[in-house]
Amino acid sequence: MTNSQIDKIIAKYEGKSGVLIQLLLELQRELNWISPEAVKRINEKLGIPISEIYRVASFYTALSLEPRGKYLIRVCAGTACYIRGGLRVLDAAEKTIGIKAGETSSDLKFTLETVNCLGCCALGPVVEINGKYYGTVTPKRLEEIICRKRSEK
């Protein structure tokens, strides 16, 4: 994403107060991360100190200060999913993609995260991929899903 695109998004919020979170969320949506360049532009255009933007961006898990992959895979490691084998599912994901939880693959295709509850414990172990929920996931099934996503263009 170019600077002019970033500027276009920031321009929508100029002259308003209390918009930082909304702005960061929109940037995250469009850019898939909050780049240092974007932080600098917000500082210049809206006059919000960089430390303030960094504070907010580092606080919320919805905002990422590192580039995120095209697919955000969140494996639930909450109590219910944990006892139903959530960690085995996580292991499978780590092995298949070749990264650890919290990391992003070098081709920017996958980001793997753990999450503490997705709110549907009865379906555990649960995996969320880009907003879509997968219930009673087995290591094998997740492996298949990942391979399918990988071969997609």
Place this chain on the structure above:
Amino acid sequence: MRQNAEVVEDKTEKSEYVTLTIDGIEVKARKGTPLLEVARQIGVEIPTLCYYSFVSPYGSCRLCSVEITTKSGRNRIVTSCNYPAEDGLKVETKSEKVIMVRKGILELLLARCPKVVRVKNLAREYGITEPTLWVSDQDEDCILCGLCVRACKELIGVSAINFAMRGVKREITAPYHKFSDDCIGCGVCALVCPTGSRKIRQHTYATIAPLKGPKDENIGVNIDIFSAHSPDSLDGFVKAVIAAGLKSGLLDSVVLAKRKNSFAAEAVIIENSEDFLNCSLANSVRIKIVSTLMDAIAKGKRKIAFIGLPCQVRAARKIEQTLQKEIPDLEITSIGLFCLNSFNPKKLVEKINSLFKVDEKQIENISVKDGKFIIQAKSKEHSVALEKLDAAIENGCVYCNDFPAFFADLAIGTAGSEPGSVTVIVRTDKGKMLLEKANFTRDIAQKDDVVRLSDFKKNRAKEHTAPILKEIYAQRSRKGE
């Protein structure tokens, strides 16, 4: 302790007064005054770690907890630093419940910072000598009270440091754990810190090792001071010196704030002496320049000239001192420009608009001469006394006592010289070597002029910092600490 004391905060404003009792003493206070202030003014002591009256209350250390009973009979524990005085309130500062709560807080604080003297002393006062809870880090010294964050934001107006992350990972840091672009090295964060934390010093310029050499109180460390003839004033002299340094190989690059128009500037890295001669220096606005200096170092530049205001020179000096451990051949030659204060571009444009009815785009040139601020617009000249522009000064400048760039290798300015000349203070051998490459005619500088301005800035800083220091020292000398 006075009975039935009256606490009057501000008589000029029409305000509402309320009556409340603190530890059985009836007090009249202005509505909304923090309970802590009211209590202190009648001599009731409440321990605090994260409160000073010169920054906004935050209620994070929770030591100032007191028990209140409202008019309607509701009883609870609140932090007195940010609870406003209200009518009919009954406040207990030493009740059994309060002592129990405070003890709990101190146990938590001691478990977080087991080695911090002030926390240890306070805990001992409440009968806790050893951490009773699990200590995750023996060397932790930050209680995350945010005093430094508030002082940096509210007093200095730069917000160089802030909280980051959350939960157990929460910390105070400069953005990205990198050298701050905004820090001006004033050290207020270290001054207000209740625990003397090391963390705030990591990516800021709060503490800098002093230069070595013969020292003069108002001029600073110097090995030479003279006036150099320079037809094109400040710009011309700096350019001549740096260009000669670049040509001779003594420097491989220069980092400076390049003027874009009258009020705006951008930080640039220049490697070639011709490119350098073509740009003009911005010397009245403070812009982010440290990240550009870091870029130059990352690019492999090792003999860098850095031109900046005294506060930026402090940053460059600290970076040099810190990085030389990893990059021994790094040399930053700092050229400091005399500075009384820098203007906030936005505020200045507004002020000029209202004073002269001139649009920002019509301004052709700005200059400062004989205590007057002169602008040229639409081929007309307007001038105004500098004091009239006080409102446009950057917040932190009034606390700064550094006029002649105490930490520079070469400090340069027009004060102390006739028109067509500039005053040069040589502080280090590095600075002297750079000067040897350039051609210019020397004259004797009017040292008194520099001393006078340096003195003025020092006194202004003293005036502004005195009430703050008074409160800090009073806090430190409080009973039992």
